[in-house]
Amino acid sequence: MRSLTFVAPGELRFDEVDAPVIVDGTDALVRPLAATTCDLDHHVIRGITPMSALGPFALGHECVGTVVEVGPECATVKVGDIVGVAWHIACGTCAQCKLGHTARCLLHGEAQYGLPLNGYWGGTFDELVRVPYADFNLAPLPAGIDPVHLASIGDNLALGWESVVPTLAGIDNPEVAVFGGTGSIGLYCVDAAVHCAGARTVYYDDDPVRMEVAAKLGAEVYDINGKRERNFHLAVDASADPVRLRKALLSVMPEGYVNSVGIYFEDVAVPMLNLYLRGVHFHNGKGHARPSMTPTLEAVAAGTLHPELVTSGIYAWDEIPDVLTSADAGHKPIFVLGD
Ligand SMILES: [Zn+2]
Numbered sequence: 198m199r200s201l202t203f204v205a206p207g208e209l210r211f212d213e214v215d216a217p218v219i220v221d222g223t224d225a226l227v228r229p230l231a232a233t234t235c236d237l238d239h240h241v242i243r244g245i246t247p248m249s250a251l252g253p254f255a256l257g258h259e260c261v262g263t264v265v266e267v268g269p270e271c272a273t274v275k276v277g278d279i280v281g282v283a284w285h286i287a288c289g290t291c292a293q294c295k296l297g298h299t300a301r302c303l304l305h306g307e308a309q310y311g312l313p314l315n316g317y318w319g320g321t322f323d324e325l326v327r328v329p330y331a332d333f334n335l336a337p338l339p340a341g342i343d344p345v346h347l348a349s350i351g352d353n354l355a356l357g358w359e360s361v362v363p364t365l366a367g368i369d370n371p372e373v374a375v376f377g378g379t380g381s382i383g384l385y386c387v388d389a390a391v392h393c394a395g396a397r398t399v400y401y402d403d404d405p406v407r408m409e410v411a412a413k414l415g416a417e418v419y420d421i422n423g424k425r426e427r428n429f430h431l432a433v434d435a436s437a438d439p440v441r442l443r444k445a446l447l448s449v450m451p452e453g454y455v456n457s458v459g460i461y462f463e464d465v466a467v468p469m470l471n472l473y474l475r476g477v478h479f480h481n482g483k484g485h486a487r488p489s490m491t492p493t494l495e496a497v498a499a500g501t502l503h504p505e506l507v508t509s510g511i512y513a514w515d516e517i518p519d520v521l522t523s524a525d526a527g528h529k530p531i532f533v534l535g536d
């Protein structure tokens with residue numbers, strides 16, 4: 198089968214590799230229908246992450262696909278199911294998985310698709326993907342919804358829901374600020390804040406394309422370098438930029454929440470005295486995806502969420518290397534695998 202290989206910064210190619218097979222009885226094999234980039238992948242390709250020095254490896258950890266084979270111990274997943282694939286490898290039954298912390302699975306740790314962190318699992322730009330604990334890690338897609346715009350459900354799209362909706366539970370008339378900067382996550386957060394949480398939502402950025410999408414999703418949109426409010430219940434830092442992280446930390450009301458999905462590879466200065474005086478609940482960490490995939494899919498099926506507005510372009514599979522190494526890859530390019 199063909200596998201998309203990240204060779205080095207700015208260099209992607211398709212390689213012929215052995216297709217994965219069923220190893221454990223709980224495995225399933227999934228052929229992608231559509232796959233897309235996590236915002237992190239763009240940083241890997243640009244060479245600005247520590248992982249950018251680890252090539253060659255199979256890139257990609259977001260896809261939806263068709264189940265083409267199941268192991269004998271799969272109870273709910275069947276051949277022919279159209280599913281979303283969680284980006285991480287999680288057993289579903291250890292103490293952390295039971296708490297919903299599937300990105301901290303005690304059996305598999307850092308293991309995931311598309312980065313060589315703990316074992317080899319291939320990438321979701323491969324033509325066939327082995328999914329362990331398939332009953333747990335695969336989420337059936339709702340019938341009647343075009344799966345293409347759900348390509349991100351296994352990571353960034355579910356992370357938008359995860360970063361906003363649980364935090365706002367029980368808050369009347371919530372007000373949310375989203376600090377953009379990375380490609381798609383901030384926009385998925387806006388969608389969840391406006392339409393799932395019913396929040397007044399403000400989006401800060403300086404990228405005109407993302408700002409236009411955020412406005413379409415129902416946010417009030419302001420230049421990140423302009424005046425900012427400081428009384429939000431929740432600020433989401435989706436920037437991966439220390440200057441914007443600081444702005445997010447300073448924008449919430451006393452005892453407010455800041456959820457950061459940005460990845461910082463170096464230490465950053467944090468205004469600790471201000472946080473102390475204000476009282477701030479700060480969370481930074483990987484998205485757990487799987488527990489949030491089902492409610493996110495239900496919200497899409499109900500017409501509440503609008504992931505199609507975040508998609509920046511739809512391309513053929515063969516175009517993956519050229520599009521992803523071009524200067525204008527777009528904030529959420531989705532690639533469709535033909536028959
Ligand atoms: Zn990711």
Ligand SMILES: [Zn+2]
Pocket residue numbers: 287288289290291292293294301302303304305
């Ligand atoms: Zn586990």
